[in-house]
Amino acid sequence: MVVSMREGCPKSQVAAVIAAMERRGLKVRIISPGPKVVLGVVEAVSKHLTDDLRFVLSDMPGVEEVSDFHTDWKLVWRGPEQQTSVVRMGGRSIGGPELMVIAGPCAVECRENLLQTAQAVAASGAGAIRGGAFKPRTSPYSFRGLGEEGLKYLAEARELTGLPVVTEVMSFHEVELVARYADVLQIGARNMQNFALLEAAGEVDKPVLLKRGLGNTVKELLLCAEYILARGNQQVMFCERGIRTFETETRNTLDLAAVPILKQNSHLPVVVDPSHAAGKRELVPALALAAVAAGADGLMIEVHPEPAKALSDGRQTIDLPAFDDLMKRLALVAQAVGKTIPGVNP
Structure with a gap:
């Protein structure tokens, strides 16, 4: 699962999204730290939990998109509009x-x-x-x-x-x-x-x-x-x-x-x-x-x-x-x- 945050959103909104995911027992990784923050969960997530997260996260401030990984290289993958990492x-x-x-x-x-x-x-x-x-x-x-x-x-x-x-x-x-x-x-x-x-x-x-x-x-x-x-x-x-x-x-x-x-x-x-x-x-x-x-x-x-x-x-x-x-x-x-x-x- 990939969570793309809106560019320039406050760190507090990013932290709130991470906390919401961690409360459900997920290990969240920062795929891209900025300027547009992209968060990811590499491990397999059940359909029930995926549906629950989509519902919860989509309404949270700062969240632009919640999507699935489409490749086997989940952390290496270039997210939407993501710049080359330095x-x-x-x-x-x-x-x-x-x-x-x-x-x-x-x-x-x-x-x-x-x-x-x-x-x-x-x-x-x-x-x-x-x-x-x-x-x-x-x-x-x-x-x-x-x-x-x-x-x-x-x-x-x-x-x-x-x-x-x-x-x-x-x-x-x-x-x-x-x-x-x-x-x-x-x-x-x-x-x-x-x-x-x-x-x-x-x-x-x-x-x-x-x-x-x-x-x-x-x-x-x-x-x-x-x-x-x-x-x-x-x-x-x-x-x-x-x-x-x-x-x-x-x-x-x-x-x-x-x-x-x-x-x-x-x-x-x-x-x-x-x-x-x-x-x-x-x-x-x-x-x-x-x-x-x-x-x-x-x-x-x-x-x-x-x-x-x-x-x-x-x-x-x-x-x-x-x-x-x-x-x-x-x-x-x-x-x-x-x-x-x-x-x-x-």
């Missing part, structure tokens, strides 16, 4: 009028390299620093990250630049450790349906960046986000990073149609990762620009001082001058779709 990342935000660009190396390789990259991307206008301390790799013999040492370097990069840190968590056992250092927990494509990890991420007070799996549908992505929200964490962002198809000219196929589809079906912000989609650095700028034009709220771009020497995914990584140039071009497209990149003039 997720706070340290001192920054995503989902509002600002385009969030998350940039940094695929993996944290060493302290000096990371700090150099963090300072450079911050100067170019990035809104967050990324880097993997724990890396899922196809081969067990590839570089798999520095672990907690890498997390400490990321925290130092945050102190140096003021940028919030985005890094991957691979197991529910590691959620507490990663949350101690990171501002945003990234759940990678290979872990999208790791339900124990999703639920553990739902129980911490940290934003979550949820990547779409290599062979998963948009509906499956929406339902995975529902796992996190159902545990109480409302700070979730989607990330489209390309899906596996028959095409071999790119590492993956970037599904740009997923951006407007996700935004039609959910109030959560959408990030696009053109680096993993392309697999080739020369394609990254074009895909990044297209993603912003398609309505993405943010981008995740792999950047390294010397991509040819990177220990992970160097082929899809751009260097520091290329990133600086791309940020200026992104600002132009962002302006065309009503967004801005703070500190970057188009």
